[in-house]
Amino acid sequence: MGSAERKSIRAPDETKSFDKGRCDLVHVGAMTLGRSVLEPGWRWSESIGRIAGTERCEITHTGVVVSGRLHFALSDGSEIEAGPDDAFSAPPGHDAWVVGNEPCEVLDFASNLATYETPFEAHVPAPTAEAANTYAHATANPPPMPAKS
Numbered sequence: 792m793g794s795a796e797r798k799s800i801r802a803p804d805e806t807k808s809f810d811k812g813r814c815d816l817v818h819v820g821a822m823t824l825g826r827s828v829l830e831p832g833w834r835w836s837e838s839i840g841r842i843a844g845t846e847r848c849e850i851t852h853t854g855v856v857v858s859g860r861l862h863f864a865l866s867d868g869s870e871i872e873a874g875p876d877d878a879f880s881a882p883p884g885h886d887a888w889v890v891g892n893e894p895c896e897v898l899d900f901a902s903n904l905a906t907y908e909t910p911f912e913a914h915v916p917a918p919t920a921e922a923a924n925t926y927a928h929a930t931a932n933p934p935p936m937p938a939k940s
Contacts, residue, residue, distance in 0.1 A: 800826045800898075810838040814899075825854075825899040829861070833895075834888035848887065852899050853880045859895030863887045 796819050798804070803815035803826070811833035815826045835848050843849075847866060855878050862872045866884035873879040881887065889895045 796820055800824060809842065812838060822900065825897075825901070827895075827897045827899060829859070829889050829895045829897070831889055831892045831894065834886065836886045840886075846886070847884050848881075849883045850901065851880065851882050852885075852901060854878070854897050854899040854901075857896040857898060859893045860890035861887055861895050861897060862890050 798817045798819050800815060800817050804818050805816045807814045807816065811831075812827060812829040815828075817824045817826075836846055839848070840846055856873045856875055858875055860872060860874045861879075862870065863879070863881045864870045864886045865882065871879065871881075872890060
């Protein structure tokens with residue numbers, strides 16, 4: 792039988808710092824919850840893309856904006872902007888940036904968040920978009936656990 796677990800995002804298991812921001816990670820159950828605080832002027836392609844070695848983020852992000860505003864530009868040309876209390880989902884192949892002069896705080900719910908963000912020092916991008924989508928889908932949608940009798 793599984794057990795319940797509680798952790799505070801204010802006391803993260805690990806923190807990833809990058810140009811104009813940081814991401815606090817809490818590992819709970821099979822998920823990793825990320826709390827990012829992004830400063831005005833933060834842009835994924837400039838602050839993280841250089842580290843990741845890609846022009847666009849190659850994982851799906853599903854989350855909620857707590858404060859500030861975050862704009863997403865997708866590779867298909869579509870764009871969305873999320874503000875306080877907005878839930879969002881951004882597929883692989885997006886860039887994102889903080890809008891305005893207020894920091895943006897985001898809670899990100901993704902089972903593959905830690906896997907993607909952990910290797911900031913030596914990130915090797917997926918060889919193709921198809922491989923990245925397959926990996927993102929497989930890690931974000933694990934097979935159901937069998938019922939215990």
